Amino acid sequence: MxxxxxxxxxxxxxxxxxxxxxxxxxxxxxxxxxxxxxxxxxxxxxxxxxxxxxxxxxxxNPIIEALSYLWNFLHGNMGVSIIYEEPVTKLIANALPWTLFIVVTSVVISFIIGVRIGEKMGYKRGTKTDSILTMTFITIRSIPVYILGTIFLFFLGYILGIFPTGGAYSVNVTPGFNLPFVISVLRHAVLPITTLTLINLAGWALHMRANTIYTLGEDYVNFAETRGVMDKIIESKYVGRNSMLPLYTSLIITLGFSFGGSIFVEEIFSYPGVGLLLYNSVMNNDYPVEMGILVIIVFAVVIGMLLADLTYSLLDPRVKVGE
Structure with a gap:
């Protein structure tokens, strides 16, 4: 399939x-x-x-041409960009590492922190802390990513001048595995990563909170409490692990979509990733590049979902394939 x-x-x-x-x-x-x-x-x-x-x-014949494009795609040939006048595979290969760096980093950080915070929120549901955090995360989740990115860029980039306002690294450093280049790359990536992390963290936390509240009503949790199992063990082994399982597939799909980058964030911070490449291609109707990027996204998402299906039973032994 x-x-x-x-x-x-x-x-x-x-x-x-x-x-x-x-x-x-x-x-x-x-x-x-x-x-x-x-x-x-x-x-x-x-x-x-x-x-x-x-x-x-x-x-x-459109069928012959479609099969020809498919054949070329399977052999790594996605055509030549009309705007950049370079092979599409080369353009994507140059932009993809930058995209994966900021997007995957933000997804992993936000998932780890968000799951932990959401678990605590669900376990302490109804308290003042839970109410404040819920309102905070709903507010953050409601802010469009391009608005949040623009705020960070304006205050931390232009007003305070703490972080660079665009690019992946400074023009006065030599690219390579050297300390000035690494520091420059990290400084340029702080604002994009922070923007994506906050948006994703709010979503993971709210989702985990809902799963935790649902899991707390399960019979095995009530039975563990009746037996006198310590709250810490119930929270980590009974509630936390089972509440996180539904998020596993979402995490894999999110990582798959990360191959397409974040168009708004990369465009705002002029970050040379796949998202910015796709934005420029759409604006100029450079359809070979558009097709190449969309195909890469589809390939990554489908393969990710396949891996999620194949490995889910390893995380949850209760899931079995019926005859």
């Missing part, structure tokens, strides 16, 4: 973008100087541009 899903999605995505009425013509026109569009020269440019755009459109 995973293989069929990936192949079907690749073909479907190709058809949607390849036969879209949009084209990169606007970007190409913008690169032409106004003086070049005067007189007879304009007619030549328009004719050349029209001929070039025709080469970008699909020709012939």
């Amino acid at each position: 995973a293989i069929v899903t990936i192949l079907a999605t690749v073909i479907f995505t190709w058809a949607l973008l390849e036969y879209s009425p949009e084209s990169p013509a606007n970007y190409i026109f913008a690169q032409i100087s106004p003086s070049a569009l005067a007189g007879q020269r304009a007619e030549q440019i328009y004719a050349s541009l029209e001929q070039y755009l025709q080469t970008l459109k699909p020709h012939g």
Whole structure:
């Protein structure tokens, strides 16, 4: 099913973008100087541009072309970017490490902290601390990520000048495994990671709180309390572990979507990841890059869900495959 899903999605995505009425013509026109569009020269440019755009459109049997794209995709060939004029695989390969660095880091940190806080909130449900934290996390969760990122960028970047306002590292450092470069990369990643961590942490905490409250009503928890099992053991082994199981699949799916980056965060902080690459491609209708990134996201999510299905029974022995 995973293989069929990936192949079907690749073909479907190709058809949607390849036969879209949009084209990169606007970007190409913008690169032409106004003086070049005067007189007879304009007619030549328009004719050349029209001929070039025709080469970008699909020709012939769409089934053959879809299978051709699928064949090239399986061999690592996703075409050439219209805007950047470079292979799509090269563009994604250059941007993907930066995206995985900030997104995966924020997801892991927020998951570990959020699960722990949510467990405490659920176990202490109804208390003043639980009410305050619940309102706080609901408020944070309600703030759009681009608003939160803009606030951090404005105050911590422009006003206070504590952190850089864009890029992945400073231009005056030499890229490589050296201390100045590592420090520069970490400083540039603080604001994007913090923004994504706060948003994700609120979601994990609220979800874990709800699971914990539900688990506290189970019979095995009541039986453990009746037997006089220590509260600490009930909280960690009986409630915590079972409440976290439903979050496992969500974590895997979130990590899969991380391959697509965070478009708003990367665009706000000018972070050179896949999200910013996708944003620029969409704005300029660079459909080879769009298709490449969307296919990578689908591939990562489907494989992640497959791994979640295969490993869930290892985490919860009660889950068995029936005949």
